[in-house]
Every structure is written in C-alpha cells, then in structure tokens.
Amino acid sequence: MEDRGYTFVEHEKPLRYEEGDLTVTRGSAWTGPGCHLGCGVLMYTDEDGRLVKVEGDRENPFNQGRLCARCLALPEVVNHENRLTHPMKRAREMRGKDAWERISWDEAFDLIADTFLALRDQYGPECVTFWQGTGRDIAPWITRLAWSYGSPNYTVALSGTACYAPRIAGCRVSSGAFWLGDYSQQFADRYDNPEWNVPGMILIWGNNPVVSNSDGLYGHWVTDCMKRGSKIIVVDPKRTWLASKSEVFLQLRPGTDAALAMGMLNVMIEEGIYDKDFVDCWCYGFDELAERVSAFTPEKVESITWVPADKIRAAARAFAAADGAIVQWGVAVDMTKETLPAGQAISALFEITGNVDVPGGMIAPPSILYYAAGWGRELIPEEIRQQKKIGNDVYPLFKAAMGPASTDETINTLETGKPYKLRAGWLQTTNPLACTGPDPKRTLAALDTLEFIVVVDLFMTPTAMALADVLLPACTFPERDGIRVGDGVQRGESINKVTTIGECKSDMEINLEMGKRFNADAWPWDTVEDMFTFILKDTGMTFPELQENAPAYLPFTYKKHEKGLIRADGKPGFETGTGRIELWSTLYSMVGLDPLPYFEEPMPGPISTPDAYETYPLVLTTGARQLGLFHSEHRQVPHLRAMHPDPVIEMNPATAARYGLEDGDWAWVENERGRAKRRVRTTNALDPRVCSTDHAWWRPEAPAALEDGLFDLWNMNINQLITWTPGKSGLGSNYKTLLCRVYKVREGE
C-alpha cells in the first residue's frame, strides 16, 4: 500500500473476528436500506451466514459507536420474508397485475440487452431514460451505464432535482466549491484535534439533524458541539427539540427562506457587523448585494415570513458575532421552488461574515474521488450531451452546468414525444410513485408510455408493481462489497459483504454485467472488486487494502483559498470567473438568471393566491422526517414501522379544534388536486396557520395490484397535492409550500 498521507485509525481487531458463536465483520453502512451517511458498523453473522445483529463500531470516528434505529434493526430488513430474491418478468399488457414469471439472471440480462440494443439501433440511444433515487450507492454506476449505452438522459426521480443538487450547484456556481459545517469530521481524532475549534454558532436551517442525519452530517454532532459550548439558531416552521434549545428560534412561514436570509443580510450590512476585510479581499459584488437586500428591512421581512423583526435582528447579530459559525442547511432549501436565490442568500450569511474555510466555520471538504456526480463522462460525446439531453433547451443552466437531465422535462417528453420519443426506462433504486414524484397519477401515466421498463429494487414497491416489465432483485449493503467515499467530507470506507439472500445481486454487479452487454469496452473488469480497485488507483490502495485499513482520512488544511489550494491553476482565490466568491454571480448572469438573490412569494400561498387560501386555509409543508423510516423504505419492517405506524399530520390543537378534529383521528388533507389520509397529531410546536406532514407513504400490507389500490397508494400519497413545477433555473420545486384543508375521514372511507 502506497503512502498518500492518509490518516488511519488503529484497529484492535482484524476486519473479521470471532466472538462467541458469531463472526463479526467491520464495515460501513450505505443505503439501501437506510440513509447515506456511512456509519461504522459491526455486523454479526451466525454459522449459517445469517446476519443476526448490528452494532456501532466505537473505533470509527464518524459515529463513535452510536447508531440510529434503522441500522440497529437492519437484520429485520435484510432477512425479511418479502425481499425480492430472484429476477422476474411480466408481459407489458399485464403491468399493474401480480402476474410475474420467475426467470434466471442470464435470461433477464439477455432480454434487457436485446431490447435496449434493438431500440438503440432503431431510434438512437437517447430513447432510453435512466432514473435513480436518493444517494444509494448508485450514482457512479448508473451514470456509467447510461453514458456507456450512449444516453445522456440519466436523471433523479424528483421535480427540480430538488435534493442536495441545488445547494451543491449553487455553492459551486458562486464559489467554485461546496461548503459544509466543520464538526471536526475531517479529522480522525475528531473533537480532540488541536486545529479544530468548537463552532460558536450553528444556524440550523430547514432540517432537523437529530432526526434526519442528512448530507454527510451525523446529526448528533450538533449536540456533541452544543455540549462543548456551541450555541444554535433554528429556522424551521416547527418548534423542534433543537429549536427549544436555541438562542433564537425563527419560526418562519414555509417557503419564505430567501426573504428571511435577505432580512438577516440587511441587518448585518446596515449595522456593519459583517467581516469587511474578508469581503474586500475575497468577495465580488458586495455593493450589488447590499443594494438588493436594502429593501428587506426586518419589519418588511416580518410581514413576509411571520418571524418577528426583533428576532431577525437578534439572529443576525448573534450569527455575525460568533467565533466560527456554521450554516447547517437542509433539503427544505432545495424543495423551495426558487431554490437557487434562496440558497444564494443563505450562503451569503457565512460568506460575508468570513466563515469560509475556518475552524468551526464552513469548510470546503477534500475529496478522495469525485465521482458522485457521475463516472465516465468521457464515454458520451459532449455534442450529444449538449444537443440531446432532455431539458437543455428549456433550462440553460442544465445545459451549462448540470449532469442529469431535467426530470420535469422528462415527464413532459414522455407525454408529448417531443423533442423525441422516449422508448424504454431503467429505474434503479427509485420509487417515484410512492416517494419522490409529484402528481403520482400523472407520473404513472407518463412512465407507462414507455415500451419497456426495468426496475431494480430490494422489495416490491408501488413503482415496480405498476410499471416493471423486468424486475431485478438488489442486495442490501450487508450482502455486497462496495466503496464508501462518502458525501460531505470524504473518507475511505468500504462496504463489506457478510451474508447472501436468494439470488440478489448488488447494484454495481448488475450495472457491470449490464454494461458489458451494452458496451464491453467501457466495462473491462471481470469482477466488481477489479472495478473498485481501478477506481481506487489514485489512492494507492487496492480494494482489499481499503477493506483492511478503512477508515482513511485525507490530509486537511484550513484557508485553502489563501494558499492556492482551491483553484486548478494553483493561484490564491476561488474557482470562479472572478476568482472571488461571487455574491453577484457571473454564471447566473450568463445563463439568463438573476445574478443576485431574490425572493418570490411561494405559489400557492396566503399572499400569492388569496382566493385559494379562502378555500384551503392552512399552509401545508410536506416531507417531515420520521425516526425509523427512510423515505419510502421500512414500512414492512416490524420494529421500525411500530415507531411510526401511520402517516401523520401535525397541527396546533387550536387548528384541530377549529376543524372538529382530535388527536388520533384520521383526517383527509386536501387541495384542489387531490387528497391523502393522515392521522392527526396535535402539537404546540406549530403555528396555528401551518400544518406539517410526512411523505413517501404506502402500505406494503395492502393489496398490491393497481386495480386493487397499489398498496393503498392513492389514500396515502401526499404528493397527489403536488405538481411537477420546477423553479426558473430548472432546479428546485414546491414540495414544502402548499395550501390545504383538513376534515375528518368518515366511517368506511
């Protein structure tokens, strides 16, 4: 193993060891099932190779032995009797019916290859659309599969690519880097590292880290830091537990994030409490930003956001005064329709206060490998990507800067056949009908126009039942090997196979074998292990060496912009057109977008659509995360489902009383587009004008067939109230800001 300056953790025991009657294997966790954090786990298998227990690995600095309920209950997922265990096919005219025929892997691969290759010959490779879900270990492999087949139309299954991508894209556009809170996660010795400082302030914006654990953040790092002295400000429509522990709680109206951030910027600039030296040296467009936010006085912002002006001032002052301040932002920012200007305003908070690449502030994470946005871009000619990728003609930003196709435009293309007809779909690790897709009936009809659909998943889902012609069973992470470089701050981790279920194959095995049939030159490896070793060549480690030695930490240094360590040309500054952090974005200007942050009233809303507000008098936000459940997963897992057995709508007791509802009642949540059933939970945590519900519900125990209700999908799925409507850039969508009315479900409904 070559020395590349990585720091390793001392292991008391080998990768595999015996403990009593059981074998213990060290590894890293990566959905599916569960989230995409990569906690260190110890997996216990019995003499039959069955996974019987999972514990947190106390040697792993990431989670330090801790685990959430989802990993603890992992054996119930892995060994579940309803796992898909062998490939199946079904005639296209039988879609939606429980009419599957078991087939061998060879037959499945041959059937798919014959069909896809014939379509490619007849219509061109762009006629196949490749869909993925959230960050299951999938992006490198599915992009390579799509691009080696020749199609530029790989996409993620939600409107406006509204999960993480807008925040990353926005950061990269304005500063050439991505920024994360510094919780010492880049250091193997963590909180004891002498270079690190405890953040003075953590501004938690649109996420609930102790529940959701998203985007490379182990949520309880926030409480770790609070115990060490960090203060917090919370921006959320709901008074979370963290909000009750905050210095300032900004309980905003959903979807008004941009206005709130601009109000805070207004205070900082008016009061001169930003970092003038940093702005002078490293920022571009400050005067324009100052002018833009000058109208956003705290009083005006109060009228927009429902947050009292004095709290906006207090939050701005506390954030600006902190020694090291983090913006801990979440998916709520992405799921706002005008997400880019909102994210731009929120980033400006840490940018103009100089919390850039400093201890306990925001850091530009080092990358071991940058393939999360796609692997094998060179396999597809740039002119094909430019000319054929769906959405490029509508959204210049997608043409200029985005890897995936626009999913919203893909839906339009499926319906209209314009600019060309899509013929086949490859849906891997995605459940758009139950989870991510707005307007699921429209989504179903659009996808149903495809002549041939392959679905890859762990369990039967509403999407697979309604649409798959071929259904391939995928491994959970204890059933496969893999590389876990991580989102957020990367570190070298491996996913290690300890058990086998049926004939399941890992996603990357499926993609390797499928890819060989599409384009053998692009997939020259005999095994996935060879493929991993190839990818790892820059690290100086083979895959087995990574397995033995993980986790591996990269060298890290602060203030890289001062040392010429961010720009490709080695000069000081940032990787942007101006070399500075662009508060006024040259790239947005170039692609016809407003170069400065702006606020647009959420639509629908109490202000933008007052007539609708009379009929639907509550503001509804969706996607509240629940302990034990990851998106549409885990509904069939007994101990996790028991933690949250039903979809819930939370509302103030006064709101419930106004509509004749009591805690525990079933209610319909309805707008002009449709309705979904929810169990009422009353709580003082919400403003009486706002209610909040969880997403991605279906009931695996309900009848499966489309004609029998598709696992009760049409009663459960809150996305029936949502439309495919991205922001002006093509990024962002409106999952978080709806209007609704609520009324009791009648007996028999």
Next chain:
Amino acid sequence: MTAFGILVDYEWCSGCRACEVACQMEHKLPVGRYGVVVAQLGPWQIEGDHWQHSFVPNFTDECDLCAARTEAGKLPTCVHHCQAAVLAYGPVEELARKLDEKPRQLLVRPR
C-alpha cells in the same frame, strides 16, 4: 455486591429512540415490549422563549442492564448506541456523585 445503574443526562436526550430498538434487538423483544421507553415531555410554553421540551428514557422490568454484555466487558447496548451520548453505566455509588455536577439528570437502578 456493588449495585450498578445508569445515569441519564436528560438535558441532552434528543428522543431518537435508538435505545429502545437497540434493546429490543439485543434481547429479542417483540414489537410492543421494551426494556427502555423514551417519554416526551412537551412542548409547552412556560414563559416567553422558555419552553418545556424534553425527552426522558424510562427503564422497565425487562431491563437486566445487559448482564450478558457487561459480563463480557461490553456496555449495555442502550449506553453503547445512545446517539446523544447521554447514558452512563457504572456503580451506583460513583454515578450518584456525578448527580452533583449538573442538573437535569436521573439515576436509575433497574435491578
């Protein structure tokens, strides 16, 4: 014999319920049976920005303080996995002294 217990720093319990599931898995408890259950107290407004809003783990008669684990030199599984790191296992006498150090703590001796 020395009595052992668990000290709960419930100021920082986030209510993640990892303890509940860790215990159910370790002791093979079916759905609906627990060695530890997290109770939610609040939220309600006390005055101004001061709200009652806390979580407190409660230990049941099913809790044997993970006797098999502690005999093997491991921590009780709830203590090992507690995400907010608010559980400490040890001799009751030692833990009792730590009660002096800060408010919002609870010392339990399930057996």
